Amino acid sequence: MAEVDLQNTAFMQAVSFVNHTNRNVFLTGKAGTGKTTFLKYIVQHSYKKMAIAAPTGVAAMNAGGTTLHSLFWLPFGMYIEDYELAWNDDDNHIYNRRRLFGKVKLTKQRRALLREIDLLVIDEVSMLRADTLDAIDAILKSVRRDARAFGGLQVLFIGDMYQLPPVVKDKEWEIMSRYYPSPFFFDAKVLREQPPILLELKKIYRQSEQTFIDLLNDIRNNCCSPQQLALLNSYHRPDFAPPEGEPYITLTTHNHRADTINKKELEALPGKPMVLKAKVSNDFPENLFPADMELTLKIGSQVMFIRNDSGDERRYYNGKIGYVKHIDTAESALIVEFKDGSDAVEVKREEWENIRYRYDRAQDKIEEEVLGTFAQFPLRLAWAITIHKSQGLTFDKAIIDAGSAFAAGQVYVALSRLRTLDGLVLHSPIPLHSIRTDQQVAHFSSNVVAEHEVAALLEASQRNYAGHVLLQAFSWERVADAMATLEGDLAARNIADQEEAVQFIRALLLDGQSLQQVANKFRNQLDGLLNRQEPTDYHRINERVSSALEWFLPKVDAELVSPLEGHITAWAVKKRTKKYVEELKALLMDLKRKREQLRQCAVITEALEKGTDLQEVVATSKLAAAEVGPSDNESALVVARPKGDTKQISFELYKTGKSVEAIAEVRGLTKNTVIGHLIKFIGKDLEASELVEPDKLKTIVRIIRENPGKTAGAIKAIVGKEVEYHEIRVAQASISH
Known part of the structure; x- marks a missing residue:
């Protein structure tokens, strides 16, 4: 997991909303602000019984969860709660409430799972359709027998609405538009009645150039000035050919364009292509495949890692580009080298799991049941990929072919993959009409809590x-x-x-x-x-x-x-x-x-x-x-505790010189809670007199010793209002150590 910035106040407050309240939360933020890191942190530091899901198979695999359709056994199609069905071929893809519950087979185990989940995390929520969320709400209310939104289940939505939108066909929208103002998840009926709290991560970690950050922000907010557009298009180099050994990747809008580039570059390499087949076991549907079933490579192929190194050395990360140096089919291993000076690595097949959540009543836990596995080298050809597949990745150098961007947010997603403007090459100029933001998205996003x-x-x-x-x-x-x-x-x-x-x-x-x-x-x-x-x-x-x-x-x-x-x-x-x-x-x-x-x-x-x-x-x-x-x-x-050591986090912040009040603000805690964390370190790494004024501490210690066995409440009655409970606890800790 990426290193967590414990001094990021917005990050730690969002953690507290998830862990210590039952409010529904939408966590958003520009590209590179740490939304993926936040999800991983919650997985590691929450005591709640949790299920993680996403609208698409690729997003679900990246999040370490399952698809929403798999979790809720949803049929594929459109959900309109009170739609009058004609029961002919024209509406067999439309589900009203009655047809939905006729299709969803809720076994005893499935009902138990949906009743017992405390927290549902939905990642990449920009791609979630409003009608899908309403179908999920209907199922949860029925199973949990609770009329509140989502049957009382807490939902954490994570995503950036300025990125890729939901997929809705024109014929679907003809019907859906009669019931929904937009296809976005926030226009689901359940959220119009009870909106989530909107929290935003604002500190950008991917980019550091202010000019580039300002450009991305204005493209995102649909207010790109003529000067900024001119700056952007100054990187247009139609005849650009990457120098030998320079790891440029082309980001394009269409699959066929990416496939054509990769095929052409592969054929241009000398030598015989080698086909490396994935190993699939048990239940792993093709639509969930996280990598190519057949990976065709040659020596010298430009490749990109599609997951982080699972080993302790963290030799590569999702999005890192390298070159195939050696292929050993007998040993099922590859050697990939890099141009950034880092050591070449041996790469073996990695295994992805298709999971299903189940509730273990005896242990009162939500468990992951592995239905099947997919084993393949965690690589893809990387002369080109689609902008859609680049979401969440980071590149040093990229050729962007987005002049014909057809969906709002595509230009922003493509540009925001880069660390710096110096790594940018535009294959085609970006016209102003390709930089557009949906006004409904802008209106919804304006509701972020100040x-x-x-x-x-x-x-x-x-x-x-x-x-x-x-x-x-x-x-x-x-x-x-x-x-x-x-x-x-x-x-x-x-x-x-x-x-x-x-x-x-x-x-x-x-x-x-x-x-x-x-x-x-x-x-x-x-x-x-x-x-x-x-x-x-x-x-x-x-x-x-x-x-x-x-x-x-x-x-x-x-x-x-x-x-x-x-x-x-x-x-x-x-x-x-x-x-x-x-x-x-x-x-x-x-x-x-x-x-x-x-x-x-x-x-x-x-x-x-x-x-x-x-x-x-x-x-x-x-x-x-x-x-x-x-x-x-x-x-x-x-009693299950958060997996992370929350006391250690407070102590580490204290060691940096932060005051108790500052730590409380950063972490979204009360002052007394932070002092409670620090008490653990008294007698080891911390003196009690650092937390309580020395003379007052001596007085409290004396009274405690004069009244052995007395509770904090009894001591408080003796010392009076001028002493607070946390000061008594500090004094007690100093005596015990």
């Missing part, structure tokens, strides 16, 4: 999310449904002592439904407290939740968990009960997770009342992150 408003919006969203977590903890619908399903299926089972088992499950179901009724009443009260017009009374909420937990937790153990554990033990030794016992164990894990969710509520409400460490609490108290171990009689609960 930089000075992001921090306040983030904090409010985090508090709303904490409230959502509390309400979900007291929601018993899924557990009750699981009990009811088990009870309904049991009558048809041929197991030992069936009638006794049925009576037990019915009694368990009644107890569960009784708890559910009480929980629903409490949720209504809690919802009222959380959504009052006046400032939220977190002290009252903490009191009410604490009282509720004192009542609920013993009931859950005495009426549900303990009886079920005893029933499992008794039925595990009977005949013909293996599947039944497995289902009982799954139900037991559901109950233990629910119990853990309830316990976490006390931590959340206490933090809300104190106004401290909210982000850290949300991260560690995520409902779906609780996992239960395999023990039948004891819960071995582990």
